[in-house]
Amino acid sequence: MTGDTGWLLGVGTLALASATWAWAGVAGSKHDFAHRDWAGGDTCGACHSPHHEEPPAAAPLWDPQADLNRRFGTSLVGGAQAGAGTLICLRCHDGTIAKDAVSGQVRARFVHTASPGLFGAGHGTSDHPVGIVYPEGKEGFHPLNVVLAKGTVTLPDGRVECTSCHDPHDTSGAPYMLVTSNARSALCLTCHNK
Amino acid sequence: MTRRWHMLLALGVLSGLPPARADESVVNSRHDLSASGPGPIRAVEETEVCIFCHAPHNAAPQTPLWNRENPRTHYRIYESSTTDARIDQPSGPSKMCLSCHDGSMALGNVLSRRQSEPIVMTARTIPPGTADLTNDLSDDHPIGFRYDRALSNADAQLRPPELISRELPLGAHGELHCTTCHDPHNNELGNFLRISDEMSAICITCHDMNGWLHDAHATSGKRTPGRAVDPLAPLKYASMRDNGCLTCHQIHSARRPERLQRFATDEETCLRCHSGAVASFNIAADIGKRSGHQMLSRSGIHDPAEDPFVMRRHVECVDCHNPHAAASSVLGAVRGTFGQTVKGPNLHVSGVTLTGRQIEDSQFLYEICFKCHADGASRRRIETPRQATQTNVRLEFQPSNPSFHPVAAPRRNADVVSLIAPLKVGSVITCTDCHNSDNARSAGGSGADGPHGSLFEPLLVRNYETADFTVETPEAYSLCYGCHRRESILGNESFPLHQRHIVDLRAPCSVCHDAHGIYRGQGNAVNHGSLINFDLSVVLPADSPTGRRIEYQDTGRLSGSCTLTCHGFTHINFPYVGSPAGKSAAGAWQRRIGTR
Numbered sequence: 172m173t174g175d176t177g178w179l180l181g182v183g184t185l186a187l188a189s190a191t192w193a194w195a196g197v198a199g200s201k202h203d204f205a206h207r208d209w210a211g212g213d214t215c216g217a218c219h220s221p222h223h224e225e226p227p228a229a230a231p232l233w234d235p236q237a238d239l240n241r242r243f244g245t246s247l248v249g250g251a252q253a254g255a256g257t258l259i260c261l262r263c264h265d266g267t268i269a270k271d272a273v274s275g276q277v278r279a280r281f282v283h284t285a286s287p288g289l290f291g292a293g294h295g296t297s298d299h300p301v302g303i304v305y306p307e308g309k310e311g312f313h314p315l316n317v318v319l320a321k322g323t324v325t326l327p328d329g330r331v332e333c334t335s336c337h338d339p340h341d342t343s344g345a346p347y348m349l350v351t352s353n354a355r356s357a358l359c360l361t362c363h364n365k
Numbered sequence: 366m367t368r369r370w371h372m373l374l375a376l377g378v379l380s381g382l383p384p385a386r387a388d389e390s391v392v393n394s395r396h397d398l399s400a401s402g403p404g405p406i407r408a409v410e411e412t413e414v415c416i417f418c419h420a421p422h423n424a425a426p427q428t429p430l431w432n433r434e435n436p437r438t439h440y441r442i443y444e445s446s447t448t449d450a451r452i453d454q455p456s457g458p459s460k461m462c463l464s465c466h467d468g469s470m471a472l473g474n475v476l477s478r479r480q481s482e483p484i485v486m487t488a489r490t491i492p493p494g495t496a497d498l499t500n501d502l503s504d505d506h507p508i509g510f511r512y513d514r515a516l517s518n519a520d521a522q523l524r525p526p527e528l529i530s531r532e533l534p535l536g537a538h539g540e541l542h543c544t545t546c547h548d549p550h551n552n553e554l555g556n557f558l559r560i561s562d563e564m565s566a567i568c569i570t571c572h573d574m575n576g577w578l579h580d581a582h583a584t585s586g587k588r589t590p591g592r593a594v595d596p597l598a599p600l601k602y603a604s605m606r607d608n609g610c611l612t613c614h615q616i617h618s619a620r621r622p623e624r625l626q627r628f629a630t631d632e633e634t635c636l637r638c639h640s641g642a643v644a645s646f647n648i649a650a651d652i653g654k655r656s657g658h659q660m661l662s663r664s665g666i667h668d669p670a671e672d673p674f675v676m677r678r679h680v681e682c683v684d685c686h687n688p689h690a691a692a693s694s695v696l697g698a699v700r701g702t703f704g705q706t707v708k709g710p711n712l713h714v715s716g717v718t719l720t721g722r723q724i725e726d727s728q729f730l731y732e733i734c735f736k737c738h739a740d741g742a743s744r745r746r747i748e749t750p751r752q753a754t755q756t757n758v759r760l761e762f763q764p765s766n767p768s769f770h771p772v773a774a775p776r777r778n779a780d781v782v783s784l785i786a787p788l789k790v791g792s793v794i795t796c797t798d799c800h801n802s803d804n805a806r807s808a809g810g811s812g813a814d815g816p817h818g819s820l821f822e823p824l825l826v827r828n829y830e831t832a833d834f835t836v837e838t839p840e841a842y843s844l845c846y847g848c849h850r851r852e853s854i855l856g857n858e859s860f861p862l863h864q865r866h867i868v869d870l871r872a873p874c875s876v877c878h879d880a881h882g883i884y885r886g887q888g889n890a891v892n893h894g895s896l897i898n899f900d901l902s903v904v905l906p907a908d909s910p911t912g913r914r915i916e917y918q919d920t921g922r923l924s925g926s927c928t929l930t931c932h933g934f935t936h937i938n939f940p941y942v943g944s945p946a947g948k949s950a951a952g953a954w955q956r957r958i959g960t961r
Contacts, residue, residue, distance in 0.1 A: 297424045297425065297426050298421065298422050298430070299421040299430060355399065355401065356392065356399075356415040359414075359415045359419075360390070360414075360415075363415075365390065
């Protein structure tokens with residue numbers, strides 16, 4: 172199965188396809204854009220920009236074109252504040268920005284032309300909230316130290332971000348680029364005490 | 366970690382690891398529909414647990430990341446004559462539950478998957494059974510109503526919502542949902558309950574039934590062998606106390622929808638236990654006797670909200686008993702004392718007072734009887750033809766009447782000299798002193814107290830002959846002799862001609878006396894003292910100087926006169942005077958029966 176086919180099928184059918192992949196890591200994963208014409212053979216360039224360390228030059232060296240302060244079509248949960256681990260993902264995955272706006276070269280192509288703002292990341296909407304502070308102490312959630320002790324889910328600055336559950340480099344090889352397999356809903360139950 | 370490794374792990378889970386004991390997690394509970402879930406209904410391949418209800422992306426725009434369509438079913442909703450709640454179609458989280466539990470939607474249809482590729486399940490929809498509530502929610506505990514202060518103010522038997530909502534969460538607008546009682550993620554207590562149903566704990570969190578804490582049904586340790594009480598849906602716990610509400614009520618799919626009763630009729634509900642199976646006394650043995658409250662033949666009419674003045678004629682167990690407040694104790698005031706309030710089995714039952722007012726809580730037993738035997742249009746209207754006929758029992762017992770048996774108030778009639786201790790002039794009796802099962806415990810029998818059924822008409826505790834020319838024996842008027850000493854009556858201690866009338870001329874007590882009383886609106890104290898109200902099928906008018914008439918006249922202590930024709934004798938102002946020698950007359954009577 173080629174990366175192009177997987178891209179078109181979308182995230183929903185990845186589970187079935189994943190079994191045929193024998194290795195993990197960004198190379199060869201769907202985040203490996205090296206062979207796209209707009210990427211110029213650079214696997215990492217879609218997200219990383221080693222030589223343009225303008226603000227916010229926080230590790231891990233985000234592409235300065237990524238507008239980490241941009242606003243979204245759908246509001247976040249009240250009080251939520253998306254961090255880098257969310258914003259860099261939404262650059263492509265909210266479907267409202269050109270995915271090929273890399274290092275100054277802009278071509279007007281969109282990830283989801285039909286449904287911009289797909290990942291609204293709001294409360295009461297269709298997606299898991301991001302940018303929220305982990306609800307430590309709330310009924311139905313494991314204590315923060317228990318969550319972190321599992322070594323799978325990360326909570327940058329104590330917040331839930333896309334990268335809490337997803338590993339854009341696909342290190343684990345789990346479906347949907349999850350940080351670990353969600354068999355028996357293990358990933359969900361890392362935080363949710365249900 | 367490779368993908369293959371995960372596949373192997375998943376296969377291992379699929380192929381043989383025993384499911385862990387259901388604990389507080391949804392994993393391995395019956396809501397774990399994944400391929401390794403413990404129940405017969407589960408996915409064929411899907412290994413995720415949450416996904417059947419929740420999805421992190423592409424879920425319905427409905428908290429909590431709901432992964433299913435809402436059912437479009439129109440439900441038949443619960444109806445009851447006694448509820449104050451405004452029950453609507455289910456909404457919010459209740460609809461989420463019903464997206465599986467109404468049986469209409471495929472279990473594997475989730476929003477995160479294309480409709481053409483649902484999760485493949487061992488059963489397409491929830492199979493018929495206790496978990497399938499169907500689109501008929503009229504036999505299930507109501508949901509979709511606001512449990513607010515207005516409701517708890519209207520229904521005194523519901524606790525205020527703020528007292529319950531910590532334990533049992535209500536919806537955003539105070540609505541009661543499935544999730545008020547059930548926590549879909551935690552099956553530790555069974556049936557995903559938030560509070561155990563043992564000893565009715567979850568029910569009484571909201572329902573505050575008058576008298577329940579002392580109710581026999583809430584406190585009895587009697588064994589309730591599951592199938593013996595209900596062969597179709599065995600009781601969950603081993604004793605009456607532990608089953609509590611569940612003994613009679615089914616919270617879902619109740620066989621009698623209104624009030625969620627376990628059995629089709631009130632009587633079946635009661636008699637499942639009160640027929641010798643569980644309860645101490647066998648009431649069924651008294652039903653069907655010659656005279657009685659024929660509960661079985663007029664079943665299904667009673668409604669707790671009925672108006673006793675216009676209700677259809679019927680009698681059912683719950684007309685006289687409140688199963689939520691019936692204490693087994695019959696201890697109370699000493700027999701005969703004034704102010705005997707209702708005893709345990711009749712606590713918290715509605716009634717009609719002596720003045721004809723409807724009340725929720727009868728204080729006196731007669732108030733319960735008055736519901737049917739007084740002003741109600743449905744009352745029994747058969748009565749011996751008398752000078753003054755009256756079928757409204759409430760009027761017959763008015764304390765202002767010329768004479769009455771002391772049921773509603775004591776009577777100070779010094780002429781009554783025959784009473785057997787502890788009864789004395791000024792004592793008060795109850796309806797059940799005369800109207801009771803012939804085998805009643807209080808009358809020396811071995812059965813239950815109360816007017817359930819008797820060999821003696823009309824539902825009398827002992828025999829009471831009313832036919833003319835009855836030969837006097839202790840048995841013939843056993844009812845009267847229970848309180849009025851036979852030796853005194855036949856010894857002429859009060860009316861000096863008792864023996865002459867009862868023994869020699871074989872006139873029954875009822876020819877002259879009207880047992881309940883004579884309503885003041887129909888007679889005065891002169892003509893109707895001493896319960897005199899002649900039976901017109903025996904007693905005929907006499908031609909007197911003042912015209913044809915039947916008349917008794919009270920002329921003082923133990924004295925009076927009669928104008929009437931009876932057994933061929935005609936009395937015109939025929940006088941009698943009781944004598945202080947009554948006691949010696951009694952002695953003479955005793956010598957006489959001694960020589961028989």
